[in-house]
Amino acid sequence: MNPTLRAFMTEIPDQEPDEKGGRRAIDLGEGSELIYVPRFLPQHRSWTLFDYLNREIPWTRPTIRVFGRSCLQPRDTCYIADQGLPELQYSGYKPTAHSWGDYPPLKDILEAVLEALPGSSFNSLLLNRYKGGSDYVAWHSDDEKLYGPAPEIASVSLGCERDFLLRKKKPTRAAPHGKRPRENCLDQHSLVLKHGSLLAMRGFTQRDWLHSIPKRAKAGSIRINLTFRQVQI
């Protein structure tokens, strides 16, 4: 990472676990919150799931439109959803919805996610596969209308560790009269998404923050990510 950028970011350390799986809540302020559980799934279960998903999921690498130009999405993807939901569309791409029933381990992961996040519900899943360090997801927020105004997104990571960055969208409040605009040092965060970890983005995280998985030359192996989402009906 650019050393200047790193200097401005608050790194969220992976230490002092005091709750199950090392769970911690990270308050981003103004109604946005992360829950991070570094040891959500046991290691060996995580590798079994990784191998299954890598082999069995019908991965595709679609052409998407970004700033009016067509390009290959820089990672593989697959979409799973309950039947009868409104269609998902992002970057000009409408993924085919596959069925949960065709991939039974997905239901087991969903059950574990729901147990860790009581009161949450998810009826769809977008999977990502990063084949190496040049696969990435650019800065974005998952703020499609079909997820509603304050969606919760639960993300399970398997395989190669990658950095997850968060950056506040433009400050919404003007600086007090006569003061310089607020420095952005508190408005960026990074965390390393571990093999078998769970990250939930809650509250206004999609409205007020952007997130990304940047390219990393040193990330030499495959990472699979599952993002559970609730399409509003």
Ligand SMILES: O=C(O)CCC(=O)C(=O)O
């Ligand atoms: O791979 C990740 O951890 C994040 C993926 C993501 O942001 C997305 O699918 O919207």
Ligand SMILES: [Fe+2]
């Ligand atoms: Fe996202």
